[in-house]
Amino acid sequence: MSNAEKFDAIVVGAGPAGASAAAVMGRAGLNVVLLERGDVPGAKNVMGGVMYGRMVADVVPEFWKADPPLERVVAEERMWLATPDDVLSVGQRTTHVTHDDGCPNAFTVLRAKWDPWFAARAEDAGAFLVPSTTAVDVLWDDAGNVCGVRTGREDGDLYADAVVICDGVNSFLAKRARLEGHPPEPHHLALGVKEVIGLPAEVIESRFNLERGQGTTIEIYGSVTQGHSGYGFVYTNRDSLSLGVGVLVSHLMRTKRTPYDLLEQMKQHPMIRPLIAGGDVLEYSAHAIPEGGYDAMPRLYGGGVLIAGDAAMMVNGLHREGSNLAAAAGRMAGETVVEAHRRNDFSARSLAAYEAKLRDSFVVKDLVKYRHLPAFADRRPDLFEIYPRLMNRAVHEMLTVDGLPKRDKQRKIARDFLAARRPLQLVRDLYETWKVIR
Amino acid sequence: MSADRPADAPMRVEDKLFTLRWKHDKQSHIDITAPEVCVETCRGEWQRPCTTFCPAKVYEWQAEQEKIVIYFENCVECTTCLLGCPYRVIDWRHPRGGYGIQYKNG
Structure with a gap:
């Protein structure tokens, strides 16, 4: 490795995790290379997409004053429970769209536009972005620590004291x-x-x-996922809507339904169709989302190596959070490497501080809170159909004025519930759901 | 408002893929390591789910040829097939640097 280039740190992947790590390390004066397999950052990346300002501001202070390519600041969030004919809607419209310092709380983005801007902030901080470069393996030193990465390029071995893996879902590295x-x-x-x-x-x-x-987000549970666990969404961008549906792969494997068919049927829903009428489909996209939660996370560090973002299963599916967990974890990984650099100790013991930081933060705390949700969602796709249907029927009954006294209507609703689920099943469904989200 | 691809009209997956842009490589980044598994083993319980879950219709069962044909040029790199293949015989790797899907919006 005498004539090979050596860096203080190599970051693999210029998404929210990687760019955050690179920005923090670059700002501290470290010699950082940021690898990206797309020809530009974001070229490979897809999300719904809601991004959260606080975690971005922790990396790029007052970013909202620097004309970032955000689409719309979220002013209204709705959740719909859908049947094929109706939706039960709960939500909040607020005037408090920013934190006290002016930082937007939540905003929509298109990743192919957001990621280049965010990665450019890492470049401003001194990181060296190398696009069109796929990292295919890590390199090991004699002590058994990671000491670099092998890229797909000729003579493409790069060496560093620390490698931060942010190569996304189903991480190869x-x-x-x-x-x-x-x-x-x-x-x-x-x-x-x-x-x-x-x-x-x-x-x-x-x-x-x-x-x-300002913008609106709608998460849609119920008939739109057609018996698969998951949800649909409609998010407003500046001059487009992002409309999609995400369901568990384990369910798709069994049902043999195609994902594009689910999407097509969702677009024909009577409450969604008017929202998209007259629109022009500009781009289709698809991506896997790591929803395994806390128990499916990899080890978060080793000698000379740290992992963050989707690559480390850092997604809170229930709260549609992920890119913010990635940005926070990337920042903490960067801070850990900066501290290790000052100590000149990149051993696993030294980098263990990263896991301590994560455990002390919302990233791991939230993943721990919902650790039993992934297995529950896998086991109970039926809940995603039954309850939106029963609740819509109940509300519809109460809102239909047909001369039937209200007490009789309540009895009718109770009978309806008990026809679908026995009393003990109702109690169990409620208890199990509460247990995994409490 | 005139629309090239009206959002409220039915749209086939082929039309959806037509909205996308790739830099195509000559070499495939996808391979099936044990094609015989697709022919026999996966015909039973699982019925070759890659042919339905793949959002870009990369995998197609060709009955006459008795094999899965891979349209790697369609791949949008979602990585679902890495875990979705019940027998883990799909060898999917990242395309070479700079090649593959290039989202404009993402």
């Missing part, structure tokens, strides 16, 4: 770096398919009753 625990299962993965549908900004603002620049 996690396996190569021996961080992967038990191999992930199909129910640890959801498949999201999506369309970006072009509509003029005024049309979006009028359809969703929005102020200029």
Whole structure:
């Protein structure tokens, strides 16, 4: 390795995790290379996409003043429980769209536009971005620590004191770096398919009753996933909508339904069709989402190596959070390497501080909180159908004024519930659901 | 508002893929390590789920040829097949640097 180039740190993947790690290390004066397999950051990346400002601001202070390519600041969040004919809607519209310092709480993004901007902030901080370069393996030193990566390029071995793996879901480098625990299962993965549908900004603002620049998010549970565990979504962008559906891969394997068919049927839903009418499908996309939760996470560090973001299963599916966990973890990985650099100790023992930071933060705390949700969602796709149907029927009954006294209507609803589920099943469904999300 | 691909009209997956852009490599980044598994073993309980779960229709069962044909050029690199193949015989790797899907929006 005498004539090979050696860096202080190599970051693999220029998504939210990788760019955050690179920015933090670059700012501290470390010599950092940021590898990206796309020809530009974001070229390979897809998400719904809601991004959260706080975790971005922790890496790029006051980023909102630097004209970032955010689409719309979220002012209204809705959850729909859907049947084929109706939706039961709960949600909040707020005027408090920013934190006290002006940082937007949540905003929509298109990743192929957001990621280049965010990675450029890492470049500003001194990181050296190398696009069109796939890392295919890690390199080991004699002591058994990771000491670099092998890229797909000729003479493509790069050496560094520390490697930060942020290569996304189904991480290849996690396996190569021996961080992967038990191999992930199909129910640890959801498949999201999506369309970006072009509509003029005024049309979006009028359809969703929005102020200029503000946006709405809708998560849709129930019939739109057609018996698979998961949910659909509609998010407003500046002059497009992101509409998609994500379901567990373990369920798709059994049902033999195609994901694009689920998407097509969702677009025909009577409450969704008017939202997209007149729009133009600009781009279709699909990506796997690591939904395995805490128990499916890899080891988070080893000698000379750290892992963050989707590559480390850092997704909170229930709260549609992921890119913010990635940015926070990437920052903590960067900070850990900076501290290790000052000590000149990149052993596993030294890098263990990374896991301590994560455990002390919302990243691991939230994943621990919902650790039993992935197995539950895999086991109980029926709940995603039964309860949206029963609840819609109940509300519809109460809202239908047909001369039947209200007490009789309540009895009718109770009978309806008991026809679908026995009393003990109702109690058990409620208890089990509460247990995995409490 | 005139639309090239009206959002409220039915759309086949082929039309969806038509909205995408790739830099195509000559060499495939996908291989099946044990094709005989697809022919016999996977015909039973699992019925070759790659032919349905893949969002880009990369995998197609060709009855006459008795094999899965791989349209790697369609791949959008979602990585679902890595875990979705019940017998883990799909050898999917990242395309070479710079090649493959290039989302404009993502």
